[in-house]
Amino acid sequence: AQSVSQHNHHVILSEAASLELGCNYSYGGTVNLFWYVQYPGQHLQLLLKYFSGDPLVKGIKGFEAEFIKSKFSFNLRKPSVQWSDTAEYFCAVKGDGSYQLTFGKGTKLSVIP
């Protein structure tokens, strides 16, 4: 069975601070990894995904994530956050042979102007 663990429930940062949100997954085979974002009052949207190849993937709005296979991790990073990044962020995993996308419990990010 596949599972995802997100380390932080709520992160509060000032504008221009750097961001790193932790995500670890559990699955014995090949995986596809995702970060989704849910802005206040909006639907979930894909931020970035890892499929194969370069473990450092870049997404929208300056976000990036690094897949470290040996650590089963897929942490999300952004060098300088903005107030508009205030949202809830979800890490998700889909294993080969699965029809299911499994999400973590989410990390709420609050950016203070």
Next chain:
Amino acid sequence: KAGVTQTPRYLIKTRGQQVTLSCSPISGHRSVSWYQQTPGQGLQFLFEYFSETQRNKGNFPGRFSGRQFSNSRSEMNVSTLELGDSALYLCASSLGQGTDLNEKLFFGSGTQLSVL
């Protein structure tokens, strides 16, 4: 291209009642997945349908059921509602290429269900 449409947007029910939620996927998408989102629990997978067949089911009681029609529209039903069923119910659609790792989910805005 229209996105995933969920109706109704808000719903208030009382304990013991039953409810039906509707989801219209993006045109051409044949897979529909349902998720329950609650504060602190994130998104929990309910079930996934493809071509009117349920392919996968999460760990929810039998009170939660769903179906998919020939036009790929899907409904989920919750019977004998409990207070703990209060949540945002999200529907997501995809092309439905099965276990293709590269497949992307598109989410609707959800139905906010409140059980009193």
